[in-house]
Amino acid sequence: xxxxxxxxxxxxxxxxxxxxxxxxxxxxxxxxxxxxxxxxxxxxxxxxxxxxxxxxxxxxxxxxxxxxxxxxxxxxxxxxxxxxxxxxxxxxxxxxxxxxxxxxxxxxxxxxxxxxxxxxxxxxxxxxxxxxxxxxxxxxxxxxxxxxxxxxxxxxxxxxxxxxxxxxxxxxxxxxxxxxxxxxxxxxxxxxxxxxxx
Numbered sequence: 001x002x003x004x005x006x007x008x009x010x011x012x013x014x015x016x017x018x019x020x021x022x023x024x025x026x027x028x029x030x031x032x033x034x035x036x037x038x039x040x041x042x043x044x045x046x047x048x049x050x051x052x053x054x055x056x057x058x059x060x061x062x063x064x065x066x067x068x069x070x071x072x073x074x075x076x077x078x079x080x081x082x083x084x085x086x087x088x089x090x091x092x093x094x095x096x097x098x099x100x101x102x103x104x105x106x107x108x109x110x111x112x113x114x115x116x117x118x119x120x121x122x123x124x125x126x127x128x129x130x131x132x133x134x135x136x137x138x139x140x141x142x143x144x145x146x147x148x149x150x151x152x153x154x155x156x157x158x159x160x161x162x163x164x165x166x167x168x169x170x171x172x173x174x175x176x177x178x179x180x181x182x183x184x185x186x187x188x189x190x191x192x193x194x195x196x197x198x
Contacts, residue, residue, distance in 0.1 A: 005174035009181035029077030061136025
């Protein structure tokens with residue numbers, strides 16, 4: 001199967017505005033990639049570990065999808081009763097069977113490499129692939145255009161980690177994808193980052 005670098009969001013203090021940007025909620029979890037080839041499903045971590053054994057619901061859902069070959073990029077997370085990602089629950093290893101994938105990009109499908117398509121086209125294909133598969137793997141909703149700063153303020157009020165803004169016309173290339181993350185400074189994820197530098 002296809003091997004490539006992850007697109008990674010760059011930290012910023014302000015949310016990009018303009019008609020060419022889309023904005024998604026930032027879920028607090030582990031970055032992950034689902035790679036399915038026939039009956040074989042891998043749930044790959046950013047460091048290359050296969051977590052299929054650890055997250056059975058994601059694997060089970062991937063095997064139910066009609067298309068038998070694809071690579072989905074997303075965030076592995078455990079959701080609380082309000083639908084907010086709970087990093088501590090995920091990290092504890094006590095809720096592995098509840099972990100889902102928040103899918104935000106489709107990198108390949110049916111043997112076709114989609115990395116040269118604009119992000120918006122890839123998202124359209126992702127929505128089509130996952131239609132009717134809301135549990136275990138769910139599509140990241142997004143908003144387009146100038147609304148980004150308002151969405152960020154709403155995310156902060158809801159105690160979410162922040163938002164990720166992406167240029168809708170860019171290819172899936174690690175150095176030129178134009179993904180920007182703006183974090184809620186009151187979220188526990190910020191404390192974890194500060195502690196790691198402490």
